[in-house]
Amino acid sequence: MRYNPPGFQPMSDQDAKLLALLESCVNGDERGWHVFVGDYGKVVRGCLSGYFRGNDQKIDDVTQQVFIKLWKSGLRDFRGANRYQFLSYLKLITINEAKTYFRLTAGHGKEISLDQDPASDDPSPGTEIPSGAPNPEEQTVAREGVDRVAKQLQELSLEHQQIFLMKAKGYKDREIAELLGIPGGTVASSYSRIVERLKKALMGS
Amino acid sequence: MEASPEKVGAELLQDLDKRKTPDCLSLAAIGQYIEHALPSEERDGVENHLKSCLYCLSQLVELRDLLFLEKKAEPLSPHLEESLRRLAAKQNASGRRTLVAASETYASSLKNVLSALWHASYGWQSATAVAVIAILAVYLGVFPRGAKDPTMKAPTVGPNEPNVMVQPSPTPAQIPEVKAPLIPKRLLRALSEFRVRADVPRIASTLQKLGKNLILESTRGERDIAVFQKAASSVVFVLAGKDSVGSGVLISRDGRVLTNWHVVGDDPKPVVVLKPKDSAELKKELAFLATVIKVDEVADLALLKIVNPPPSLSFLPLGTASSLNVGQDVHAIGHPQGEVWTYTRGIVSQVRANYEWKTEEGITHRANIIQTQTPINPGNSGGPLLDENARVVGINSFRHRSGEGLNYAVSVDTINEFLSRQGSREAARRQAPLARELKCTESYDTLRRGWDDIIGCYQDSVSPPPDVWIVFREPTKPPAYVAMDSDTSGKSGKIDLVKKGLDPEWKTTELYVDSDCDGTVDLIMSAKEGSDEPSSSRLPPPNLRMIALAKELDTALKNRRIPYPKLRVCK
Numbered sequence: 001m002r003y004n005p006p007g008f009q010p011m012s013d014q015d016a017k018l019l020a021l022l023e024s025c026v027n028g029d030e031r032g033w034h035v036f037v038g039d040y041g042k043v044v045r046g047c048l049s050g051y052f053r054g055n056d057q058k059i060d061d062v063t064q065q066v067f068i069k070l071w072k073s074g075l076r077d078f079r080g081a082n083r084y085q086f087l088s089y090l091k092l093i094t095i096n097e098a099k100t101y102f103r104l105t106a107g108h109g110k111e112i113s114l115d116q117d118p119a120s121d122d123p124s125p126g127t128e129i130p131s132g133a134p135n136p137e138e139q140t141v142a143r144e145g146v147d148r149v150a151k152q153l154q155e156l157s158l159e160h161q162q163i164f165l166m167k168a169k170g171y172k173d174r175e176i177a178e179l180l181g182i183p184g185g186t187v188a189s190s191y192s193r194i195v196e197r198l199k200k201a202l203m204g205s
Numbered sequence: 206m207e208a209s210p211e212k213v214g215a216e217l218l219q220d221l222d223k224r225k226t227p228d229c230l231s232l233a234a235i236g237q238y239i240e241h242a243l244p245s246e247e248r249d250g251v252e253n254h255l256k257s258c259l260y261c262l263s264q265l266v267e268l269r270d271l272l273f274l275e276k277k278a279e280p281l282s283p284h285l286e287e288s289l290r291r292l293a294a295k296q297n298a299s300g301r302r303t304l305v306a307a308s309e310t311y312a313s314s315l316k317n318v319l320s321a322l323w324h325a326s327y328g329w330q331s332a333t334a335v336a337v338i339a340i341l342a343v344y345l346g347v348f349p350r351g352a353k354d355p356t357m358k359a360p361t362v363g364p365n366e367p368n369v370m371v372q373p374s375p376t377p378a379q380i381p382e383v384k385a386p387l388i389p390k391r392l393l394r395a396l397s398e399f400r401v402r403a404d405v406p407r408i409a410s411t412l413q414k415l416g417k418n419l420i421l422e423s424t425r426g427e428r429d430i431a432v433f434q435k436a437a438s439s440v441v442f443v444l445a446g447k448d449s450v451g452s453g454v455l456i457s458r459d460g461r462v463l464t465n466w467h468v469v470g471d472d473p474k475p476v477v478v479l480k481p482k483d484s485a486e487l488k489k490e491l492a493f494l495a496t497v498i499k500v501d502e503v504a505d506l507a508l509l510k511i512v513n514p515p516p517s518l519s520f521l522p523l524g525t526a527s528s529l530n531v532g533q534d535v536h537a538i539g540h541p542q543g544e545v546w547t548y549t550r551g552i553v554s555q556v557r558a559n560y561e562w563k564t565e566e567g568i569t570h571r572a573n574i575i576q577t578q579t580p581i582n583p584g585n586s587g588g589p590l591l592d593e594n595a596r597v598v599g600i601n602s603f604r605h606r607s608g609e610g611l612n613y614a615v616s617v618d619t620i621n622e623f624l625s626r627q628g629s630r631e632a633a634r635r636q637a638p639l640a641r642e643l644k645c646t647e648s649y650d651t652l653r654r655g656w657d658d659i660i661g662c663y664q665d666s667v668s669p670p671p672d673v674w675i676v677f678r679e680p681t682k683p684p685a686y687v688a689m690d691s692d693t694s695g696k697s698g699k700i701d702l703v704k705k706g707l708d709p710e711w712k713t714t715e716l717y718v719d720s721d722c723d724g725t726v727d728l729i730m731s732a733k734e735g736s737d738e739p740s741s742s743r744l745p746p747p748n749l750r751m752i753a754l755a756k757e758l759d760t761a762l763k764n765r766r767i768p769y770p771k772l773r774v775c776k
Contacts, residue, residue, distance in 0.1 A: 025293075033293040041281040041289060046274035060285050067289045084236030087271040088264075145213045146220070154257050161256070165266050168214035179273055198210035 015082045022086070026076050037067065040090060047094045050170070058101070065097045145202055152201040156194065163187060164194050217259065224260040235265050239272060428593065432536045433548045435595040438480050439521045440538045442487060442545060443468050443509070443587055445475035452539035452588030453477065453509065454521055454597055456624075460493075460514030463620065464587030465602055466500045467564070469507045473497055477511055479518075485546035499626070504572040504615055505602050506623045507587075521589060524596030526618040529556055529575065537579045537601055537614075539588030551579030556616065562603060573616040575599045581612045590614040 021039075024032030044066050048059045066074075074093050080086055153161050159180065166176045173191075177184040230238075230251060237243045238251045255262050280286070443453040443464050451468030455461070462477055469475050479491040495509040511518075530553065537549045553575060560574040575590060581601045590599035599614030703717040716730040 028293070030290075030293045034290050037286055037289045038280070039275075041286055042278035043271060043274040045281055046278040047271075060282070063281070063285065064289065067292060071292055082233050082236070084232045084268055084272075087275065088232060088268065091267070091271060146216050149210060149213045150217060150224075150259055153259065158252065158256055158262075161259075161262055162266060164210075164214060165218075165259070165263055168211070168218050169263075169266065179269055195210045198213070202210065202213070 018083045018086060019081070022075050022078060025071070033071070041067070043087065043090060044094050047091055048098060051098055062094075062098050062101045065101065066094050069093055069097060148201055149198055152198055156197075160190055160194050163190050164198075167191055218263070221260050221263050224258065226258070226260075228254065229258060230254055230261045230264070232264065232268065235261065235268055236272070239265065239269050429536065429548070429550055432591060432593065432595050433538065436521055436536070436589065436591055437485070437538055437546055437548070438482070438519045440480065440546065440588060442478035442480075442540055443475055444478065444492075445469045445472035450540065450543065450584055451586040452584065452601070454587075454589035454600070455518055456520050456523065456597065458518055458520055460495075460511030460518055461498070462495060462509040462511065463589075463597070463600060463624075464507050464509060465600060465615075466502050466505045466507045467602075468587040469497060469500065469509065475509060477509065479515075480546055487545055499623075501623050501626075503570055504619050504623055505570045506572075506600065506615060506620065508624065521591070521595060521597050523620065524592050524594070524598040524617055526556070526573070526598070526616050528592070529553055529598060529616075531555055534593060535575070535577050535579055535598065536591040536595075537577075537581055537585060537588060538591070539581065539585035539601060541580075541582030541584040543584055547585075549580045549585075551577050551610075551612070553577055554611075560613070562613070564603070570602075572619040574602075574619075575614045575616050577612050577614060578610045579612055580610075 021032055021036055025036050041063065044063050045059060048062050052058045052062075070090075070093065078086060078089055080089060153164060156164070159182070162180060163176060166179070171179075173184055173187045176187045180187075234243070234247075234251055238248065238255075243251060255265060281289070439455040441453045441455060441462055443451045443462070445451070445468055449468055449470055449472070451464060453462040453464035453468070456463050473496070475495050475497070477493050477495045478487050479493070481488050481491060493511045493513065493515075495511045498508045498510050500507040533553045535551060535553055537551075539547060539549075541547050541549075555576040556573070557576060558573045559571060561569060561571045562574075563569050575598065577590065577599075579590065579601075581588075581604055585601045586603075588601045589597045590601055592598050597620075598617045600620060601612065601614045603613050605611035605613075705715045705717065713731060717726045718728045718730065
C-alpha cells in the first residue's frame with residue numbers, strides 16, 4: 001500500500017519549542033545552550049554508551065567533542081523541521097565524532113567493538129574489522145541468505161521483526177524489552193523462535 | 206558455509222540502504238507512529254509499510270531508541286554538564302570579539318544606510334513581510350496542532366478555526382498570543398534578509414567609489430545658474446543591478462522618477478539617491494529604495510517610484526516637444542562617469558521622429574528623439590534634458606559611438622505617451638496587499654529542503670540568496686505557485702524554478718526547473734509531499750517554456766497587487 005504522510009503538517013508544540021531552542025543557541029544565547037545541554041546531553045551519552053560499553057571516560061570525551069561540534073557549526077547546519085529529524089541528526093553527528101575519536105586513538109581501541117555501528121559501512125582505520133573478508137563464494141551464499149532471511153522476516157509480526165533487527169544491531173534483551181514495552185522473558189523466547197524459523201528457511205533451499 | 210541467522214542478520218544491516226524505495230516513510234511519519242500520534246487510518250498505512258520494509262523498520266528502531274533516550278536516559282554527570290555549558294561562555298567570549306573587530310568599521314559606516322534602507326524598503330517589503338507573517342502564523346499555531354488532531358489533514362481551514370489568520374500588521378509582536386521564544390527567527394531572517402542584504406554592500410561600495418565631493422563651478426552665465434539651481438535638486442542618482450549607475454529626474458511630488466530602462470535593467474528595486482540641499486555629494490541618508498512601476502524597453506524609458514519618499518520633494522514639470530527649435534539652448538544634469546550632479550549645456554541639433562538605434566547588446570530601440578550637442582557620457586543616462594525654463598524636454602539616453610557632439614535624448618512626446626500608458630495600474634500598485642488574505646503553508650526551508658543536490662543552486666554559499674515568490678489563488682488554500690530566482694549565475698530576475706501544486710491539498714507538487722536560467726524548462730520533476738526526493742523526472746515537451754509559467758505567475762501576482770520584481774525572461 002502506498003502511504004503518503006500528510007504534507008506540510010502543522011508543527012507540533014514540541015517541534016516549535018525545539019526549533020526556537022536551536023535558534024537561540026545558534027544566536028549564542030547561553031541560557032538556551034544550558035537548556036539544550038540538559039535536554040540532549042543524555043541523548044548523546046546514551047548513543048555513545050552502546051559503542052563504548054560503559055567506558056565512562058571515553059564517553060565523556062566524545063560527548064564533549066559532540067557538543068563542541070554542535071556549538072560551532074552543528075546546530076547552525078541543521079536543516080530539518082521536526083524533532084525526529086533533529087534526533088537522527090544528533091545521532092549522525094555523534095557517530096561521526098565517535099569515528100573520529102576511534103581514528104585518533106587508533107591502537108587503544110581494543111575494548112571497543114564497532115560491529116553494531118549502524119552507519120559504518122566502511123569501518124574507519126584503527127577499528128577492528130570483525131572477521132577477515134569473506135571469499136567470493138561465501139559472499140554469494142551470504143547474499144542469497146540475506147535475501148531469503150529478509151523475505152522470511154516479512155512474514156513475521158512487526159514485533160518479531162523488530163526484535164530480530166534489534167538483536168542484530170546489538171541490543172541486549174533487557175534493552176529491547178524496555179524499548180518495546182514487553183517482558184524480558186518474552187524477548188528471549190521470541191528470539192529463539194524467530195531464529196529457529198529463519199534457520200529452517202536458510203536450510204530449506 | 207553454513208550461515209546462521211545471526212550472521213545473516215548482521216549482513217542484512219549492512220545493506221539496508223539499498224532497500225529504500227520511493228514509497229518509504231518520512232521520519233516524521235515514523236516518529237508519529239511511535240508516539241501514537243497518527244490517526245487510525247494513517248496508522249494502518251504506516252504499519253503495513255513497516256511490515257514489508259526493513260529499511261523503514263530499521264529507522265523505526267533507531268528513532269525509538271533516540272526518543273527513549275530523550276525521555277528517560279540518565280542525565281549527564283553534573284561535572285560534565287557544567288563543562289559543556291561553559292563551552293558557550295568560552296566560545297562566546299573569543300568568537301564574538303573577532304567578529305566585532307572584523308565588522309566594526311563596516312558596521313559603523315553602514316549603520317546609516319541600513320537604517321535608511323530598512324525604512325525605505327519597508328513598504329516594498331510588505332509582501333515579503335506578509336509572507337513571513339503568514340509563515341509565522343503556521344508556526345505559532347494558527348493551524349491546528351498536528352500531534353493530537355484526529356483529522357491530521359494538511360492545513361485546510363475548518364469552520365471552527367479562527368477567522369483572522371494573520372494580523373494585518375507586519376510586526377510579529379502584535380500577533381496575539383505570541384510567545385517570544387516560539388518565533389522562528391531563522392526563518393524570519395532568511396525571508397527578510399534577502400531583500401536588504403543584496404543592496405547594502407552594493408550601495409556602500411559604490412558610494413565609497415564615488416564619494417567625492419564635487420565643487421561646482423560658479424562662473425556660468427546667470428541663466429545657466431538659474432537652470433541648475435532650479436533643476437539640480439530634482440535630479441537623482443540611480444543605482445541598479447550589480448553596478449549600473451545612471452541619472453534620473455523626479456517628475457512628481459510623491460517620488461516618481463523617470464529614467465532610462467537600460468539604467469534600471471532587470472533590477473526590481475533600484476536605489477535612488479537624492480541631492481543634498483547645499484552640496485553635490487552622495488549621502489547615505491538620502492538613499493531610498495524604489496520600485497519599478499513600468500518600463501518601456503523599446504523607447505528605453507523606465508518609471509520608478511521611491512517607496513518611502515521624504516516629504517516635499519522638488520520635481521520638474523514636463524515641457525512640450527512642439528516648443529523645441531533647432532539651435533535652442535538645452536541643459537543636462539547628470540552623473541557622467543560618477544561625477545555627481547554635473548551640469549552641461551548645448552544646443553538642439555535636430556528633432557527626429559521614430560528614430561531607431563541599436564545598442565552594443567543588440568537591442569533595437571525606437572522613439573522620437575532630440576539630437577543635441579550637450580555633452581553626455583555614461584552616467585548621464587536617464588538624466589533630464591532641460592529647456593531654458595528648466596522643464597524636462599527629454600531623457601538623455603545615448604550618444605554616437607564614434608562621432609563627436611552627437612548626443613541623443615528621448616523626446617518629451619514619447620515620454621508623455623509612455624506615462625499615459627496603463628495609468629490605472631500605478632494607482633493599484635501603491636496599495637499594500639491585504640495581509641489577512643494571505644497565508645503560507647510552506648516555510649522557506651521546507652521549500653528548499655531536499656532539492657539541493659538536484660538543482661544545484663541552493664547551497665548556502667550562494668549570495669544573494671534566492672528570491673521567493675509565493676502565489677496564492679485563494680486565501681485559504683495552499684499557494685498555487687512558488688517561484689524562485691536563485692541567482693546563481695548573476696542573471697537576477699529570471700525565474701529558474703517554479704513549484705506548482707497539482708492538487709488543491711498541495712500534496713503532490715510539480716517542479717519546473719530551468720537549470721541554466723535561460724528561460725526554458727530543462728526538467729520537470731514531481732514529488733509527493735513528505736518525501737524529500739522527487740519521485741519522477743522527465744524532460745519537458747519542446748513547447749513548454751518557463752516564460753509561460755512566469756507569465757502565469759505574473760498575472761497571479763498582478764491580480765493580488767503584490768509589488769514584485771519585474772520578471773524578465775530571455776526570448
